[in-house]
Amino acid sequence: MVGGVPEPLRKLGTAAGILFGGVITLSLASTLTIRALQTVSEAKRKKGASPCGVCRGKGFYICKLCKGNSTVEWSPLYDPVAINPCLCPTCEGNRVQRCLNCLGKGYC
Numbered sequence: 001m002v003g004g005v006p007e008p009l010r011k012l013g014t015a016a017g018i019l020f021g022g023v024i025t026l027s028l029a030s031t032l033t034i035r036a037l038q039t040v041s042e043a044k045r046k047k048g049a050s051p052c053g054v055c056r057g058k059g060f061y062i063c064k065l066c067k068g069n070s071t072v073e074w075s076p077l078y079d080p081v082a083i084n085p086c087l088c089p090t091c092e093g094n095r096v097q098r099c100l101n102c103l104g105k106g107y108c
Helices: 007-047
Strands: 060-062 071-074 084-087 096-098
Touching: none
Parallel strands: none
Antiparallel strands: 060 096, 071 084
């Protein structure tokens, strides 16, 4: 017994550390590889693609629900007495929404 830790427990701790480190290393390596492959394939796809005609290659356009005002008029009653301005649920007040044709990439 060296340092107060029994030999079998020290070996078990070392094996667990090696296994855990191997799993983390494998996970990191596979994540990096997948991201690199996605980046390369996306670059190839973008190279030969034409710009999106809906958003003109920007990836965003003015929100169609609030028409760029960031608020919508809403009332819970059919014949409203008072109309409340509420934050637009589509653009969340940003006044633009992601293009649904190209999914915000700017090309098709």
